[in-house]
Amino acid sequence: MKLKKHPILLLIEQGEGVHLDFKFEVSDAPKIARSLVAFANTEGGTLLIGVKDNGRIAGIRSEEEFYMIQNAAQRFCHPEITFQTKEWQIKGKKVLEVTIPKGEKIPYKAPDKNGRPKAFIRIADENMLVSGVQMKIWQNQKTRKMIRFSNNAEEKALLVCLKKKEQVSLTELKKNCGLSPFKTERLLAGFVILGLIKIKTTADGDFFSLENVPELGS
Numbered sequence: 001m002k003l004k005k006h007p008i009l010l011l012i013e014q015g016e017g018v019h020l021d022f023k024f025e026v027s028d029a030p031k032i033a034r035s036l037v038a039f040a041n042t043e044g045g046t047l048l049i050g051v052k053d054n055g056r057i058a059g060i061r062s063e064e065e066f067y068m069i070q071n072a073a074q075r076f077c078h079p080e081i082t083f084q085t086k087e088w089q090i091k092g093k094k095v096l097e098v099t100i101p102k103g104e105k106i107p108y109k110a111p112d113k114n115g116r117p118k119a120f121i122r123i124a125d126e127n128m129l130v131s132g133v134q135m136k137i138w139q140n141q142k143t144r145k146m147i148r149f150s151n152n153a154e155e156k157a158l159l160v161c162l163k164k165k166e167q168v169s170l171t172e173l174k175k176n177c178g179l180s181p182f183k184t185e186r187l188l189a190g191f192v193i194l195g196l197i198k199i200k201t202t203a204d205g206d207f208f209s210l211e212n213v214p215e216l217g218s
Contacts, residue, residue: 008088008095011048012055016125019045024052025061026068033076033110036069038120038127040081040103045122049096059093069098072110078117079105107138123203131206132181133170133199136189147190154179158187162197162210170206 016022019039026032026049039045049069050060066085073081086097107119107130119130119138140147149155161177162168173188174181188208191197200207 006088006090008048008051008057008090008097011046011097012051012057015055016053018122018124019043021045021047021125022051022053022055023047023049024058025049026065026072029068029072030076030111030115032069033072033081034112034120034127036073036081036083036100037077037108037110038122039100040077040108041106041119041130042102042122044100044102047098047100049098050093051095057091057093057095060096065096076110078109079103081108107135121201123201126203128201128203131170131201132185133188133192133206134201136185137192137199140189140193147193149190149194149196154183155187158184158191159196159210162208167200167207167209169204170208173208 011020012022014020021035021039023032023035032047035047039047047069049065050058052058069083069085073083081100081103083101084099086099088095088097109117109119112118112129119135120127121130121134122128139145157179158173158177161173165172170184170188174184177184179187188197188199191208192199196210196212197208198211200209
């Protein structure tokens with residue numbers, strides 16, 4: 001009879017990614033808070049504490065790991081992050097599994113390296129700062145602000161830029177469309193909400209592609 005693999009080994013085999021992060025230890029509450037909010041702002045995920053980046057099990061070194069995570073969630077995550085934990089014994093070592101669900105109060109923020117509250121999301125196996133466009137999308141969805149396509153000169157200018165390539169970066173749009181960075185971000189957020197364009201966020205930034213192209217008129 002074949003023995004079942006330990007659940008932690010099965011998780012480790014998946015490797016770090018959008019839904020999974022390995023942490024050798026928790027010694028910096030603001031830093032772990034960034035991981036918590038990144039998962040909550042994206043699709044939820046799992047932290048394995050006591051596992052090195054290469055997947056080797058090191059084990060947690062003290063009971064303080066849980067309290068550090070709790071402190072990070074309560075003091076450094078805004079709004080506070082909820083999570084669940086489970087302790088596993090494997091190969092004579094203890095691993096702490098921390099499960100963070102997708103949040104219901106997005107956007108969640110945590111201190112950046114300069115101590116300023118910022119929103120983070122999970123991209124591949126990294127925690128990335130949220131772009132201005134995505135923040136505006138969340139803000140509009142939260143306030144349920146009515147968005148309309150008015151076919152004005154600024155909207156037309158942005159759509160013309162978007163038509164030039166199958167996929168256009170935010171950097172290119174800010175540079176080439178003749179609009180202020182703020183205006184570009186605000187219009188793009190509105191277009192995404194209206195379903196006119198799609199947004200794809202990568203480690204290299206935001207990229208946009210046309211979805212339903214309106215008639216621009218004269």
